[in-house]
Amino acid sequence: MGVINWIKGSVNPVPRELKYTNDEVQEKFRVFLDDEGYQPNAFRRFLAQFWDSxxxxxxxxxxxxxLDANVMFYFLLSFFIKTLDNTNISNAYVSGMQKDLALNGQQRNLFNTVFYIGYILGSIPSQFLINKVRPSVWLPCCEVAWSVLVMCIATAQSATPIYVLRFFIGLCESTTYPATAMLLGSWYRPEELAKRMSVYDLASALASMCSGFIQAGVYTSMNGLGGIAGWRWLFIIDGIIGLxxxxxxxxxxxDFPNTTRVSWLSDLEKDFSVLRMAELGQKSTRKLTLRRFLSYFRNWRIYGFNWPYILFNISGTYSYFNLWLQSLHKYSVQQINLIPTAGYGMAIFTCYLSANISDRMGLRWPMLLVxxxxxxxxxxxxxxxDIPFGLKYAAFxxxxxxxxxxxxxxxxxxEAFQDDAELRGMLSAVGNTISYSISAWLPLLAFPTPKAPHYVWGYHLMCALSFLSGIGVLFFVVMEKREKRMMGRVVNKYGLAVDPDDLMDLKMPESVVDLVREEKVAEVEAEKGKNVEVSVRVV
Structure with a gap:
């Protein structure tokens, strides 16, 4: 019976409505937030420079x-595996796959193209499904599917089955990034979010780095083991790690704060999750209809976000670094796989550093421009x-x-679009759909394999796209300020633009939670001490 109820509760979950009297709020949250005038010691203040909690x-x-031990830990592992399963095709290609399967010409790019086609077809529909099916059910099911499909690549004897498998891997992976961004934005506050988003993205860089180490290790120690080539072992091991x-x-x-059912949060903590995000002016999840989805395209938001997002997404050239190394004819297979990992290590450091500065100083777009x-x-x-060898190394x-x-x-x-949870999920879904639509054919023209490693037209195009992505960031700044002015929004104490009616002050963590808005205070006093019920409806 419990399993049946769990399955029923996985589809169209019912949001909670929280109702507290003012006295109940003070009683429930006094110790939770204030902890009797707690003051952190010097060591904790030092640690907070790196991690706010x-x-x-x-x-x-x-x-x-x-939250970090469950939400962040799982999403880190999930994105690590997603990236590992996506990038291993490049490592395998230069580690024996090309020779064993007699691959030629553009087939390396076509493996990525069919992956992008699957990703394109799955991104937006998966966001509709997230609105109907709990993320805690949908996301793991997709991961099981793609992990099995990755292992199946090890059995391929020609390019044809790899095309089919890569298509379905892309279809299954398409839901991960948009859904994760939406979930993290629903659970973490401004001073917490950029660091955690950066750490989440670091999993991709770490996976790309580890893919080189794993392939180098597999090629050295397992090539030919059991009569199986080293590049085949890579896909088998990746799938085993993922399951x-x-x-x-x-x-x-x-799931989301207003629909969560996890056992590792108490009822008090579940309520607090809703209240602490409501104070920011953030709206909870609502039903996503086709009409509402289409209305997004009549607003500047989806274009303002995706201008820089898409252009930066398609202007990457780092995946061609190993082809340049291979063309030098001075490095072993292991070295070709290992040398690019230094760049991923650099990405890990700069990603966290930028996000930490951004969180602490409230700087978003200036750090983006850097x-x-x-x-x-x-x-x-x-x-x-035609630049010195060392500078070309650095250029990659x-x-x-x-x-x-x-x-x-x-x-x-x-932060800018906190009034629409579903839009936040759709932004990157639409962005990924468009950028992968472009990536499905652009590399075939800009980076044709026979022209490796000197892609004259390709590098010039990427340079132009990078410049235009910076212009897109400035467009976002201008349009966000214009929208705030036209809609009469005010800035709360967190620097976020909200409607005046959405102003709340939970006074965290200096004293107790006070859910009564400023205009409600006078009403409470007028009641001459009567117990006033305050309702926070989560819709």
Whole structure:
């Protein structure tokens, strides 16, 4: 019976309505937020420079640690596996797959093209499904499917089955990034979000880095083991790593604050999750209809976000670094796989550093422009091409310094568009659909395999796209300020634009939670001490 109820509750979950009297609110949240005048010691203040939760009161800190240990830990592992399963095709190609399967010409690019086609077809429909089916069910099921499909590539004897498998892998993976960005933006506040989005994105860089190490290790120690080529072992191992992580998702993913049913949060913590986000002016999830979805395209928001997002997405050139190394005829297979990992290590450092500065100083678009500049500069050097050997080496690495773009722009969008949870999920879904639609054919023209490694037209095009992505960031700034002015929004104490009616002050963590808005205070006093019920409706 419990299993049946769990299945029924997985589809069209019913949001909760929270009702407290003012006295009940004070009683419930006094200890949780204030912890009797807690003051962090010097060591905790030092740790908070790197991770914000360390200086919070004990119960508040424990709440954030539980979120991080479950939500962040699972999403990190999930994105790690997603990236590993996506990038291993490039490592396998230069590690024996090309020779064993007699691949030629453009087939390497076509493996990516069919993946993009699957991703394109799945991105937007999956966001509609997330609105109907709990993410804690939908996301792990998709991961199980793609992990099995990845292992099946190891059995391929020609390019044809790889095309089919890569298509369905892309279809299954398409839901991960937009849904995760939407979920993280629904659980974490402005001073917390960019760091966590950056750490989430770091999983991609870490996976890309580890893919090189794994392939080098597999090629060295397992090539020919059991009569199986090293590149085949790579797909088998990647799938085996992924399956246990998939099942963790059923437990760790908390859905949304107003629909969560996870056992690792108490009822008090579940209520607090809703209230602390409501104070920001953030709206909870609502039904996503086709009419509402189409209305997004009559507004500047989806265009303002996706202008820089798409252009930066398609202006990457780092995946061609190993082809340049291979063309030098001076490095072994292991070295060709290992050398590019330095760039991913650089991305890890700069991504976290940029996000930490952004969170602490409230800087979103200025940090974005810094990241865009490095991507532009690296592409500019590659477009010139006839430069010293060392500078050309560096040119491939510079775009990785611009890696923080995705974390920063998704954090910025979560804050700018906090009045529409479904839009936040659709932004990157639409962006990925368009960027992958372009990526499905653009590399075939800009980076044809026979022209490797000197792609004259390709590097010039990427340079131009990088520059235009910076212009897109400035367009976003102008349009966001214009919308705030035209809609009469006010800025709350967190620097977020909200409707005046959505202003709340939970006074965290200085004292107790006070759910009564400013205009309600006078009403409470007029009641001469009567117990006033305050309702927070989650719709």
């Amino acid at each position: 360390f200086e919070k009161p004990p119960r508040y800190r424990w709440y954030l640690h539980k 246990p992580i998939c099942f963790l998702g059923f437990y760790s993913i908390p 990241a865009v500049f490095f991507n532009f500069f690296g592409n500019l050097l590659l477009a010139i091409w 690495f510079f775009p990785e310094i611009g890696y923080p773009v995705w974390a920063l722009i998704l954090t910025w969008a979560s």
